[in-house]
Amino acid sequence: MARSSDRTAPGLRRDPAGQHRTAEQGPPPQGTAAGLTADDETDVTGDPLRPSDHVDGVAAPAPGGGGDGVTQPRLGPIGYLRFFWRQLTSMKTALFLLMLLAVAAIPGSLVPQRTSDPNGVVQYRTEHPDLFPVLDKIGVFDTYASPWFSAVYLLLFISLIGCIVPRTKHHFEALRARPPKTPARLSRLAGYRSVTIAGGAEGSGLDPASAVAAARAQLRRAGYRTEVFGDSVSAERGYARETGNLVFHSALVGVLLTVGIGGGLGYTGQRVVVEGQTFTNALVAYDSFNPGRWFSDSQLSPYSLTLDRFTTKYEEKNRDAIGQPLDYTADVTARTQDGDSSQQTIKVNSPLAIGGSNVYLLGNGYAMDLTVTAPDGTEPFTDTIPFLPQNADLMSQGVVKVPDGLAEQIGMIGFFYPSAVDTEDGSGIMASSYPDLLNPVLSLNVYEGDLGLDDGVPQSVYSLTTDGMTEIAGAAADDGTKALKLTPGETADLPGGLGTVTFNGVKRFASLDVHHDPAQLWVLGFAGLTFAGLLTALFVPRRRVWVKASTTDDGLRLEYAGLARGEDPTLVRAVGDVASRHLTTMGVPADVARDLAREDSASTSNDTPTGPARRGRKISS
Amino acid sequence: MTATDLAYYSLVAVYSAMAIYTISFVAYALDLAKRSGDAQLAAKAATAPAAVGAEAQGAGAERVVTASAGGRTVVLDRTATAAGGADAPRASSSGRRPSRFERVATSMLVLGLVVHVVSVVFRGLAAGRVPWANMFEFSLTGTAIIVGVFLVVRVFVDVSYLGAYVTGLNLILLAIGTVNYYVAVVPLQPALQSAWLVIHVLVAIIGTGFFAIAAGLSAAQLVQTKRDQAKLANLRFMDTLPEADRLEDLAYRVALVGFVLWTFTLIAGAVWAERAWGRYWGWDTKEVWTFIIWVLYAGYIHARATRGWRGARSSWLSIIGFAAVMFNFSVVNVFFKGLHAYSGL
């Protein structure tokens, strides 16, 4: 039967007598289940566990009790509320909101996001100066925290909760309910077959009562809930399907809640640690820190980590991958609050769990150990400065600021080449050809003037604002003084007799992310529940099976039939199996029983029964 | 054999597999053409008094004496009369014997897959790890899995009418992967050195295979629906395919398997992201698209369950879902920035 009728179907209607009629199905197929009582019919036509516009659902009356789409003039506020609530929790709304969620998620993938790619956002602003303010206004650079995105998923989850609650209630009732009465006529149902066993003398066990008893025992063993009605047994199984569905949907709410709670209670922080340095888990020690809404300082458990050694391994043999990183290992000494200290390693994909947080290794690079000496021999600057890697061969860039102690304020922009090579284009510009320290060279452009540190505007340690400064060594220096070039151990004079700068050596740094999320395991737990619920909901069949026995002139007549509740492609086969096993119990030789129960001897020849036999709702009087 | 040799033989094998797949594709196409002819013949035969397949419909009133065992007669009285009219299978869809073209096509497909698998294995041996760590390898393994999923599904239900679609899609993906995305064997970067590479990515690929088959079935269903509305009367071969409802059911079941696998991919990806990047979810581009795909298929499942959406409308969602999967793999990998920068290009 073509489903196209569904599209225009006005839906099930409740007539004044309170019985359901399947108005959507058009003229009923001839010879339909005339034998079904009104009760049976309600039972097969609709599934109260489903929202009203579910294909198997029981249609809800429109507000005021009229037909769908008919607006009743007198409708109290409660009625309206109910009506809107029903709209919100309908399948159509859920579907609409799901589609909306998919669409709303797209913009965030097209432009960089502040949370995951702040530099990208800055770059976007430079590249699209006109577009940027407009996009920024509607929040696409923070798509996943934007009001519109939040509105979509919050509505979806309200709808979801509104959907789960009544269904859970229904389901608890269904779990306690007995299987429904056997329909008077089974012959229109799925997998129907009728077998007559001839003969059957008294006491041979071939009487309806023992046949029904045997069927009941067999179905029970197969996990069906059974109920005997006269000479028939009615059996139902697969409540786990609905349980799974409810677990799935509820666990989704659990995931959302725990993600939110975890984000609110937790924190993330970044810190660059140079070999030999110690990082103490306190607010001041972080380079950047993002606390959750409900975070308090006391959550930071005071441990410390010393980066003893940072080891890298690069590909040396494979010609196609020379210099590709193979391994990063950070050897650290961890000291907890109570003074225990231990040697630990942190690697990519293998964070260190300490003090309720996880410490991840997310980046690394080189740090320059530099000393600036004034003409009078004092050392206004001596420090190790991390340089940020600029490319795969770890050409790195960093900034040195010397505000005091020299005749002038000095800023230096440094370029570090771990394996320096001349680019050989005559420009004298260098490049790095390999990420490891084969031929380390540091080149420094020196600026003199106002560093701008006194303006009170916070400045990044990784950038130098050269606006108020003059370049005194480097490509743009007026007198042609070249950039200072240093190898480890070397000292160079600063121009103009300002002093000297010494390149003491190179160290490695590790960039560590510290992440604390007290709800993380809960999120995982709910995600696991989601998955388990999904498997159960999708692959446990929910079905009813009936076995009916009667005595005819020819002997004992046995009838078998089933009814799918929801998708159930194997129903016909299952009814066949029930029949075959039951017939065997009744003394029919196994091979004959199997033959009788074969799928193609059942009501429909393909394995998915379509049409009236498949869906109860297609049966009407 | 050195790694370079192995990688070379892997390429030889993949080109050979493509050649074999091409034969298979042509044969499947010829099979579709032949189906047109068959359908015409069947239509003629159906006008004759003894209609094809009519005997099957009459079972309702028949009494079949099945056995007489141990002095006791067992009779299958009757089965339901449900099968009839519009529910009957189309003229020659069930019980249709595979044409010679189809048999050639399927054998070639199996042969192609064997050679293809050799290519995948060689690539894995050359790299000394699982062969799905960059886009070329992902295409290579993914296409093999699509064919594998198709052949497995075929064991359970006759979906050979999808052969031309599967081989066609496969050839396109494989050609793009090999010609545009080829990279030499390189070792894994530290972020990819994890057992999750094996699990997460493999499950994603298998899920993709199921989505591909589901999309093909959905497309066939759409065509069939159009034909039912008499808008596409001339696509005769469609007569030999199952009716629209059946195609829809099949598409749905195949997509469900894909959806379950995709759900797992999503969860496993989050677990891995927590290990490797320090957070389980960060709205990285690839994460966003994996999520979008998941939501689209959740939408599809709901559409199927919503009155008024079952049928053609929900099928479009299945097709859009698969389009998003392809988009995620191609465009997002190559052109979008993100942490998942593993294309190796």
Ligand code: HEM
């Ligand atoms: C966060 C949003 C949602 C997601 C991701 C989602 C996902 C899913 C998935 C994957 C299934 C198939 C598995 C199963 O049968 O249990 C499903 C089924 C179902 N969902 Fe949802 N759902 C969402 C919201 C809702 C809402 C709001 C409703 C209420 C209207 C709803 C009602 C249903 C029903 C009735 C089914 C069973 C479908 C059937 O009988 O085939 N879902 N959902």
